[in-house]
Amino acid sequence: GNSVTQMEGPVTLSEEAFLTINCTYTATGYPSLFWYVQYPGEGLQLLLKATKADDKGSNKGFEATYRKETTSFHLEKGSVQVSDSAVYFCALTGIQGAQKLVFGQGTRLTINP
Amino acid sequence: EADIYQTPRYLVIGTGKKITLECSQTMGHDKMYWYQQDPGMELHLIHYSYGVNSTEKGDLSSESTVSRIRTEHFPLTLESARPSHTSQYLCASSRQADEKLFFGSGTQLSVL
Numbered sequence: 402g403n404s405v406t407q408m409e410g411p412v413t414l415s416e417e418a419f420l421t422i423n424c425t426y427t428a429t430g431y432p433s434l435f436w437y438v439q440y441p442g443e444g445l446q447l448l449l450k451a452t453k454a455d456d457k458g459s460n461k462g463f464e465a466t467y468r469k470e471t472t473s474f475h476l477e478k479g480s481v482q483v484s485d486s487a488v489y490f491c492a493l494t495g496i497q498g499a500q501k502l503v504f505g506q507g508t509r510l511t512i513n514p
Numbered sequence: 515e516a517d518i519y520q521t522p523r524y525l526v527i528g529t530g531k532k533i534t535l536e537c538s539q540t541m542g543h544d545k546m547y548w549y550q551q552d553p554g555m556e557l558h559l560i561h562y563s564y565g566v567n568s569t570e571k572g573d574l575s576s577e578s579t580v581s582r583i584r585t586e587h588f589p590l591t592l593e594s595a596r597p598s599h600t601s602q603y604l605c606a607s608s609r610q611a612d613e614k615l616f617f618g619s620g621t622q623l624s625v626l
Contacts, residue, residue, distance in 0.1 A: 433613055444520075444604055444620055445617040446617070450613070501562065507555035507556060507557070
């Protein structure tokens with residue numbers, strides 16, 4: 402079935418550093434890809450998404466490009482802030498259709514001032 | 515933005531007790547989900563529903579049960595709680611044709 406592999410965490414960076422969190426996937430067909438973020442003490446929120454190859458999702462300075470040739474959807478941000486500290490989840494639509502997401506294991510990100 | 519609510523936020527109970535975790539959404543979404551989140555943060559789908567009177571088991575086997583009598587309400591019940599049920603439980607919903615999931619803030623359950 403469809404699956405997602407995320408970069409192992411935790412990741413610790415200094416403020417204004419460049420961020421990359423790797424995500425690769427295995428899928429049949431043409432899934433949609435997502436990044437969700439979970440801030441401390443909260444539920445998950447959709448950060449960005451891409452629905453077809455070469456699409457770039459972006460939000461709050463974060464970007465990710467749907468790369469079919471490398472089956473990847475890496476999350477990047479040029480200059481992180483302390484407020485970006487959270488757990489980030491890569492996800493894709495499952496075999497049974499769009500409404501049943503498959504999540505990666507999550508990557509905890511800590512940004513130090 | 516999210517109008518999906520979970521109660522209680524925290525629950526500490528003894529072994530053998532029956533509990534119900536509440537989840538309600540005011541967005542009129544047809545699809546609702548329960549995820550169990552382990553301490554390592556990984557999410558496991560344990561139940562989902564595509565509408566009223568529809569419930570399905572998820573990818574991770576769970577001793578809990580769910581019901582969907584009203585569109586807005588998707589409670590999860592454990593008939594006899596055990597320490598192995600200690601976890602964070604997250605409820606989510608989405609529109610029928612929309613892939614975006616809206617999550618509640620979760621219930622942290624501790625069974626002693």
